[in-house]
Amino acid sequence: MQRLETGTVIDGFELARKLPSGGMAALWRATKPGLDLPAILKIPFFDPGQDASGIIGYEVEELILKRLSGPHVPRFLGSGDLMKIPYIAMEFVEGESLADIVGKAPLPADEVAGIGIKIATALAALHRQKVAHLDLKPENIILTGRGAVLLDFGLSRHAELPDLLGEESSVPMGTAAYISPEQVLGERTDTASDLFALGCILYQLATGEEPFGRPATFAGMKRRLYHAPKRPREINGGVPRWLDEIIQRCMEVDRSKRYAEASHVLSDLRNPDQVVVSRRRSERRAGFWAALTGLFGKRDDRSLVGRARIESRHAGASIVLAGVDLSNGRDALSDAVLDETARALATREGSWLACVTVLKTEIVGQTSLGDENGQSIYLKRLVALKDWAHPLHLPEDRISYHVLEAVSPADAILTYAEHNDVGHIIVGARGSSAIRRHLGSVSTKIVAEALCSVSVVRIKAVEEQNRDGASTVRMA
Template sequence: MINRRIRNFEIKELIATGGMAAIYKANQVTLDRIVAVKILHGHLAQDKDFIIRFEREAKAAANLQHENIVNIIDFGQEEEVYFIAMEYVDGKSLKDILNQVKFIPQEIALGIILEIGKGLNYAHQKGIVHRDIKPANILIGYDGIVKIADFGLAQAQDLTTITVTGAIVGTPAYMSPEQAAGKKVDNRSDIFSLGVVFYEMLIGVKPFKGENYSSVIHEILTINPIKAFEANPLIAKELSTVIEKMLEKDPDKRYQNIEEVSEDIIIQMKRTRTEINRKDIGDFISKPEEKLKNLMEKRKERHFERGIYFMNSGYEKIDDAIAEFEKVLLLDPNDARAKNYLETLKTKRAKIPLQKKIKEKKPAKKSPIFIGMLAGLIAIAIIIYFILNSFFRVTSSKELTGMAVVNTMPPGAEIFFDNDSTGMITPATLKGLTIGEHQLALKKNGYKPFVQKIEIKGNDTLKLDITLLTEIAKEDTVTLIKPPVPKRQLPPIQGMGYLKVKVNPWAKIYIDGQYVETTPIARSLPVSSGVHSVRLENPNYKVWQRNLRFNPGDTLNLNVRLELLEGALKLIVRPWADVYIDGKFYETTPIAQPIKLSAGEHRLKLINPLYKPYEEVIVIKPNQVLKKSVELEKK
């Protein structure tokens, strides 16, 4: 086949071969570009079922134009040869990469899954189910672009199951239970298959590992695989939960669409401050073994440094320190430092509870006379307590206060406490809160309101980390309301219109450049008829200004949600530190890009276990970058 010309394509070299077809690198003569040509094996070219499947692949993929799906160029028959010409991906298949490194670093795996999800979501929206998602059908270019290939088993969701020569088609280890049982499948089948791929990338083995075809099918239908975080303790439980839901055997309990999977993965990436781009993926594909070694070394050092930090934080953090050093040994079983620290910590943990028990003394037996005297003293103390409590009950309850630290993802939500606006936006610290139960509400443009009952305890700090759910954003509205004329209503002032203002979060109102009032206000503001300039100002938000026409006797209802102003922090720390902003971990330095923050005050904290902690309140000004260089002081 090499050097043969098929229509407009000159075959150059063999790329890969499978049970159904061979793929060649070729040159498209008319456009002088490199393409891939897939040719059906000769012995299958006489089989009607395989020809139909081959044609289905070409037609299904040809109707899917997306950057994460391999583009089809041509399809046809040249003498006895059936072929599909498609774009050439200069890179490797995910299968080839897994054969090189066995497992994929978590951050790279997350990036790959998100890219596959984009392509699948597009296909599913077009009503196409792939039905054969597996590592061999995931192509990744050296430029980091991920593409789905081989739509040979693809079908419209409303068609019945396709079979070839009487057998269920697909790759057994990646089949969904409904596909393995020969039932009708839909987009949720691809989600299950992608879950198998996700599991294999992170763990290094397939979740269903039968010795033959029938045993694999049996496991898929009946066995729940070991959870990802149990198979690999380096994987967060929250991420493991995402994979478990993708692998639900009942399609109704599974994710219902691929967008839900992507949303949960993005939440986990934000929680762990994981950022990945195509360049990172491309660099890994180019040198997977080298990049894997570098990434694992960095992660090992991160766990080791955290272990040191927790070890120096006292007995209360001993379990955290042990967990971090155990992760170091998972990455490098021969790390002598971690072994020594781990042995010391486990010995210390075993001895401390025993020492506490030794120190505890059994209470001595008391005589009946002593017990009687003690009971009398207790009774007198109770009486005195109730007398004093009747005088100071109100005063004491007022003196006890607590605090609440509120963080949201994303930041910039307005905080309401017991239905009253605090005038603060997240992240923020609420101080001087009275003890007891209260209602906390959060509101942000484009997100669903959040309401929760919280309990404030005396001299305690409540920490809340809340992820807001998105909703369709509502634009600012200016509506004209004709007020009903009630009986016996006095006529409006001649020539006056009225302005009813509602602003989120709040603003100073200026009319024709003159300050009028600050929201929230319940009453309508009288304005002379004609066109007037209305301006709303809040120091941490963009100025809102419009020219509005007021008609005599009419009321303009103005409902505005101000747009938050942002600034940034450019941070340099020597030697390095974990960066905490408003009590929440952000990232570890060095950080290349400025950190975007909402305008206002923020609490910056820098931690390096070998240096003294650094803490400071910083002020971020709108549209400005605060440059800060910190040199940590050794302990």
Template sequence: MTEGTGRLISGRYALSTLLGQGGMGQVWAAYDQRLDRRVAVKLLRPDRVAGQDGDELRRRFLRECRVTAQVDHPGLVTVHDAGSDDEELFLVMQYVDGADLAEHLAEHTPYPWPWAVAVAAQLCAVLSAVHAVPIVHRDLKPRNVMVRQDGTIVVLDLGVASVMETDTTRLTNTGTPIGTPAYMAPEQAMGGTVGPYTDLYALGVLLHELLGGDVPFAGSSALGVLHRHLYEPPVPVRRMRPEIPDALEALVLRLLAKDPQHRPASAQEVYEDLAPLLAARGTPTGAPLDPTRPFVRPHAPWPDRARTPADRPTPGTPLPGRPDVARAVDDVKRFLGEGRITQAVDVLGAILPVAAEQHGANSPVVRSLRKQYAATLMDDGQYRRALPELRRLADERATEAGQADPQALGFRQDIAQCLEQLGEPAAALAEYRALLPYYENQYVGGGPERAHDVRRSIGHLLLALGDRAAAHDTLVRLLHDVERLGGPAHPRAVDIRRTLQWLGQVR
């Protein structure tokens, strides 16, 4: 287990999985216990705070909190909280579900040039907002860019940004340039004045890497790489991929100009050059992580259920190392008892494959964990993820014990509830109608209360589908049965009567 796992920051944020570390410290996946949500927590490492540069690093980190919080753009990670915990400083940010651009490039080689254009265009929108503050990011690179499932881009880590205001500039008075050598503009490499044009150079490096498969200037040492930035011309990308449009190659070369005056004047200008190359509106691939989707179907819902089938449920934030199943089960019980449902969902999703390997996929232990996983997903409102698991549980139980088995019926009722919550009334109605004969059979457990619940759901779904006559008939008969058993003051009778009054059928 990674050191730090389970640690509570500021009495609120429980560290879960180490996502990365660098010169400024560590980034963790964590849980906000107060709001029961996933977050990312950045910590300034204690060994970098102590010593000669400790005060400098503290100032830089605190500036990061202020700077990141003042820029409001959907393409920038949201800041939730900041402060200090013992000797460490922390920044709490939105947890972004997706892949970083470096991973995305590694999985899609050669990277489609329309994707590269879409990524760059979205980055231009973010850079325009950042430069308007004015802020220079200084460390734009694929590892600092996330591609969400819906194809939108999120830029991370303004921690090395320099705010171009008189009270916040020149904090890096050691003379050491901040950034990553492979993406560093010549003026940045020489320790000179940086500006928006510096980020545009990094954008050019990033575009060249997406299109050509590698950064334009590489080497065995940082000094060697910086020397190439200063003195060598980049290789035009069409030499490696002739299918790339001439206009795109010309733009990359302009972005990589050694002299900032020869680069585009602004991120807005770069966007205007990219705009004619963007994919036209139409039908996207339907696959996740497609960066052209925001342009092909702007503002369309995600997941696009009209075009994309529901996926199998996937685990959330993975547990570090190989989780201990028994201890993880105890953690789940504790999380549920404390109302930390999201964290319980992630732990259950992570331990299921391990439990199946240790005990067998069809063992009672794994079956119990799967039941808990499905129930917890429903409690967390993740009905689409719960649905496939419930269907599998229902089918397995019905095969073993018969269709009338109470557990199998319970799973099917949960399936109907999921469909109802997902806005699929016709499918939910079919499930409830198939269930009803079993609950009305006096030999099946559940009693009349379960049958009444199902009948009320059927009536409400008929209303949702616009069949008011059938809904009225269903609810009137249900009202009679409920009043016969529980009297007119029964809460269910009061609720049904209110619905019928709303329909105008009862005065």
């Protein structure tokens, strides 16, 4: 990778000054001839051995940010090649970070409401564009003359794009202090999750305290399903009842009781005299018996959060999974799998494609995640997978790419298929010697255990390929 320093030029952008950065990416102020606004380059760290979520998050942000518009998001200016210098170029937003303002809390009610109005306005605009942010926190909000500007869409979800993060994992994704109950349970489909985070932010601004702290474990995050924080008025008696009510309604665990839209929060913040103050029963999730039930009683966590008002775009859609072995590059079998994939998509109108390849890891010992040149094997395999699928010419909203790291390729594909309710699987199986014993067992296991139909593409011995070609066996 090209060395990054002041004066380095990347696709016409000249790096001017390095900014304080996190552990996932470097941030650089940049200029470009003819560009009429300040720019920033976000350059992710893709070191061998780094968690693959960094690469996926980069792809998510690039896919979503370039589709967003309006004053409440930074303007997208371009992005870089994964195998050269990956970057996202965007407008540099000048203003005051909400993280700095939070440090001055508790704030007067009118200031809290004023900030809430700006954030709710930004969320309403974002949600109209079919995006749930899913990592709303003070560090990702800049207050400017044009209102609140939302940053960092690496964990976000676009309702009309494949959910790259959610498809590979069901673990909680978000910042522990602000993550919603449904996100704790692995759900990433509802814009109401952002309203919960907004409630946590308003709580912090009004009281100077985080309602749930910063738990470091899954069990710690899950406590918010059963244990309500103190009401804001119990911590700061200067919080008016109407603001206390708005904050608590944002933070309802049951989404049927939470605000339905950001515009509803906005309306109440603008018209506090119209807020209906309810008599809330504090024993809902607090008190001795609730705590005892939470610890020892049988419970259905998902029933507590209720149903999402916005379902996944893929609900009811046909998902085709193409499992392709690219460990030795493209070959006749991978081309045959591609041909079968094209046929399957042609017969399944409205379906979308999940391209999957497995990066095999070792049971014992440390698996090397870098090649002889120090490049990420994961990243190289991801690029190879995209190159493999390129001849299908599918739009971005109908295809996703997944490099799964696993000891067993068959188990990885089966787990992915079950987690994402895949409707059909296409895999290849070779027809010769030791390779067949290894890869053939993959297809056999998938056929035996898959919960959907499977097409197995077979290639005869290498010396017979040119004469006999490929055959496809379909199993229901």
